Amino acid sequence: MGWFSEGIAEYVAVTPYRAGSYAVRGNQKEILDYATGYGSKDMGGRALGTKINLPPLKSFMLQSYGSFLEQPQLSYGCGLLITNYFLHMDGAGDGKRIKAFLKALHEGKEGEKALEVLLDGRTFDQLQNDLVKAWSRKGVDFTFSRE
Numbered sequence: 001m002g003w004f005s006e007g008i009a010e011y012v013a014v015t016p017y018r019a020g021s022y023a024v025r026g027n028q029k030e031i032l033d034y035a036t037g038y039g040s041k042d043m044g045g046r047a048l049g050t051k052i053n054l055p056p057l058k059s060f061m062l063q064s065y066g067s068f069l070e071q072p073q074l075s076y077g078c079g080l081l082i083t084n085y086f087l088h089m090d091g092a093g094d095g096k097r098i099k100a101f102l103k104a105l106h107e108g109k110e111g112e113k114a115l116e117v118l119l120d121g122r123t124f125d126q127l128q129n130d131l132v133k134a135w136s137r138k139g140v141d142f143t144f145s146r147e
Contacts, residue, residue, distance in 0.1 A: 002068030007079030046077030058124040
């Protein structure tokens with residue numbers, strides 16, 4: 001699941017580190033600037049813009065790592081935005097589902113079995129719609145194609 005392994009790596013890389021700790025509560029501007037533009041403070045960025053087209057979310061999340069690497073700017077940038085969604089925007093914004101996802105991965109679950117905890121009773125279409133709504137409030141418009 002390249003979206004998560006690279007998304008969390010991008011998240012940590014972009015999050016400001018001050019006085020011995022990561023400023024995860026104040027990193028949203030850096031994440032948005034990095035994913036959609038050229039970053040802040042000369043950090044570079046993925047330059048995705050604010051109108052992002054992806055395949056269906058399920059396909060993106062379950063694609064092979066080789067497929068993920070075919071479009072690195074798009075894949076890494078969207079991996080960051082989707083990971084950030086689960087950490088800060090999904091549900092009550094407390095990261096509850098992504099913590100359960102990490103536990104599922106630790107227990108050896110893979111693929112759709114691991115993603116079931118992120119769905120938490122939702123369909124992929126419902127999750128996709130939730131993600132679209134959450135990011136649209138921040139000025140990012142995701143469009144997912146149909147299978």
